[in-house]
Amino acid sequence: MSKVLVxxxxxxxxxxxxxxxxxxxxxxxxAERLEEHHQQIYPGFQMPTVIRLRHYVRIPYKxxxxxxxxxxxxxxxxxxxxxxxxxxxxxxxxxxRSRGGGDSWENIVSACVRCNVKKGSRTPKEARMPLANPPxxxxxxxxxxxxxxxxxxxHQEWRQYVIGxx
Numbered sequence: 001m002s003k004v005l006v007x008x009x010x011x012x013x014x015x016x017x018x019x020x021x022x023x024x025x026x027x028x029x030x031a032e033r034l035e036e037h038h039q040q041i042y043p044g045f046q047m048p049t050v051i052r053l054r055h056y057v058r059i060p061y062k063x064x065x066x067x068x069x070x071x072x073x074x075x076x077x078x079x080x081x082x083x084x085x086x087x088x089x090x091x092x093x094x095x096x097r098s099r100g101g102g103d104s105w106e107n108i109v110s111a112c113v114r115c116n117v118k119k120g121s122r123t124p125k126e127a128r129m130p131l132a133n134p135p136x137x138x139x140x141x142x143x144x145x146x147x148x149x150x151x152x153x154x155h156q157e158w159r160q161y162v163i164g165x166x
Contacts, residue, residue, distance in 0.1 A: 003149065004048050005158045007034070009056040013142055013162055016149070022048045030054060035157045049157055062141040066103065072110050073148060074138055081115040081129045088113055094135060096121040105137035 004022035006015040023041065025031035026048065035050035064070060071091060078085040080092075092111035095101030098121050109131060111119070119127045138144045146162050149155045 003155065005050045005146065005155070005161060006031070007050065007052040007161060008059070009053050011052060011161065012059070013146060014053065014057060014059060015142065016145055019047050022051050025051060025053070034161075049155060050161060064138050064141045064144055066105060066108075070138075070144070071105075071108055073144070074105075074135075075110040075133070076151070078110065078132075079112040079115055080109040080131050080133060080135075081111055081119070081124070083132060084112040084115075086112075090116045092116045092119060094131070095123060099123075106135050109135045 002019050004017050004019050005013060006017050006022070006025075008014045019041075022031070023045075026033055031051040031053050033046075033048045033050075034052050035048070036046035037049050039047045041047050068091060072089060076085075077089065079089060089110045090113055091108050092115070093101045093103075094107050094109060101107050115129065119129055124131055143162065146158055150159050150162075
């Protein structure tokens with residue numbers, strides 16, 4: 001419970017920070033506490049879990065790296081063909097590399113070994129294996145990080161501040 005969601009003055013998620021940094025922002029009057037944990041830092045002061053800045057801050061765009069770990073997280077660690085959610089998932093090119101398909105967020109999905117072998121060097125349509133979710137590039141790196149915390153069962157109170165978390 002040491003992480004704190006920082007919202008912009010517009011209630012838009014801005015960052016995830018440590019509870020110590022969040023407390024400093026609250027004490028200095030730069031932020032207000034919106035959600036708190038029952039744990040007390042010192043008598044009468046609860047540990048914050050969500051704070052909102054009092055003044056608007058511009059958000060820089062940050063590219064999310066295309067890695068195996070990030071792809072599996074995007075697909076919720078499940079095979080996009082059969083729905084298997086376990087160990088041993090592989091990555092599959094929707095349009096095979098042998099047919100000019102490249103390495104991109106829109107062309108790679110997680111797949112179990114069985115489905116990956118079954119699909120082979122065909123497209124999902126040719127193999128009659130429809131995708132559960134079409135592959136897409138994640139919204140933002142912050143959204144990606146927040147969804148990791150929420151899906152992991154931690155910080156469920158953050159869910160109400162982020163649009164589109166399932």
